[in-house]
Amino acid sequence: MRAKVLPAEDGLDFKHRGNLVTNNQGPSEIGSNSRFASGSVNFQNRKMAAPQNIVGTRIRALRRDKGLTQAMLAARCGVLGWDVGENTVTKIETRIRCVVDAELLCLAKALDVQPEDLLPPPDKTKATVKSYFAVRPSMFDN
Numbered sequence: 303m304r305a306k307v308l309p310a311e312d313g314l315d316f317k318h319r320g321n322l323v324t325n326n327q328g329p330s331e332i333g334s335n336s337r338f339a340s341g342s343v344n345f346q347n348r349k350m351a352a353p354q355n356i357v358g359t360r361i362r363a364l365r366r367d368k369g370l371t372q373a374m375l376a377a378r379c380g381v382l383g384w385d386v387g388e389n390t391v392t393k394i395e396t397r398i399r400c401v402v403d404a405e406l407l408c409l410a411k412a413l414d415v416q417p418e419d420l421l422p423p424p425d426k427t428k429a430t431v432k433s434y435f436a437v438r439p440s441m442f443d444n
Contacts, residue, residue: 353434353437354398354399355399355401356431356434360419361394361395375412376388
């Protein structure tokens, strides 16, 4: 496999091979059994994606108010028929994952609230929708 060389702002060249990122000093030895290697860790700076839902922060607040952990909420959803894991609940609450309508109904039932309680209050709906779409790229943007 041929490595891509990515120029860095600090003058170091980074090579990208699949998921392994190395610098001009060689691959990182962190996690290996080598005692004498001078390892380094290089973090890739990724831009945060646009929010994928508008209910995540409300779900987190309601869950915490009810004294539930993410695992407990996931288990309640499982009893209702949605096989969801704690990781998915985390992604929904941090707005990394979108929520479809059936999932919204299940989350509301698991939290013992009405589905509209997961949505922004009516007086903030317009501002919420406007801010949600303001950070999303339009298909007409070129």
